[in-house]
Amino acid sequence: MRTLHHPQIEDITVEGILHAFADPVRLQIFLDLACAETSKNCSSYLNVTSSPLPKSTLSQHFKVLREAGLVYSERRGVELHNRSRCPELEERFGAMIQAIVSAFVQQQKEKASSGN
Amino acid sequence: MRTLHHPQIEDITVEGILHAFADPVRLQIFLDLACAETSKNCSSYLNVTSSPLPKSTLSQHFKVLREAGLVYSERRGVELHNRSRCPELEERFGAMIQAIVSAFVQQQKEKASSGN
DNA sequence: CCAACAGTTCATTAATTCGGAACTTTAGCA
DNA sequence: TGCTAAAGTTCCGAATTAATGAACTGTTGG
Secondary structure, three states: OOOOOOOOHHHOOHHHHHHHHOOHHHHHHHHHHHHOOOOEOHHHHOOOOOOOOOHHHHHHHHHHHHHOOOEEEEEEOOEEEEEEOHHHHHHHHOOHHHHHHHHHHHHHHHHHHOOO | OOOOOOOOHHHOOHHHHHHHHOOHHHHHHHHHHHHOOOOEOHHHHOOOOOOOOOHHHHHHHHHHHHHOOOEEEEEEOOEEEEEEOHHHHHHHHOOHHHHHHHHHHHHHHHHHHOOO
């Protein structure tokens, strides 16, 4: 495993972020990480969808989030600890991240209450 | 040309919007439409990038924007008049659209001033 | 050293996207 | 009425990107 690449805050782009968030699995993972008190490993999200994700797929999703500059991943022993980069992101992109996450959360609520 | 499909406001999804916005050409078009006083036709954007876009590509971009629920297109004679759906979108998704557009505009400014 | 575990990489297949060429629709005009 | 041009769309092949099973890499504990 090569060393993990995390872009500098100034190299993060709006379109990179939007591309990463355009996948509901990734948006859900980010949302969860952003709310988490502590960092979480990748395998925590194997069952983030109704059917379990293959771990190669999950690994790719984390790579996309990481290289878009949305999460910071750190090796600890055998696992990877991931946390959102919310504070820096907020400084650079203002309300954007928060607004996206809020809209997604509200959409989840609506979906849950109507269609069930 | 079949009749144009515009999703109902309640069928518009966050991930659909983010996917549409993940392409800088589409984001730029939306931004421009959102600021425009009047509706604009597709061909107005043939030169939205440094090299001119093929019109089939542009047509596809407008289709994506339309089907994501971001723009409303109306046939007038031989051309299509497009306008953003900002008011409804704002009601449904709060600050999200505005925050994305703002972040993108700021990024454009930074790019223009540094790299030139 | 060995087994187990977390995650990555590789290779194959599937799905998207790009863009040129042909097509459709509407308007203007002789 | 045609004829022609303009604005978009559709079609299709090529190129790119995404999904995932299988094999692999590190790391830890015994």
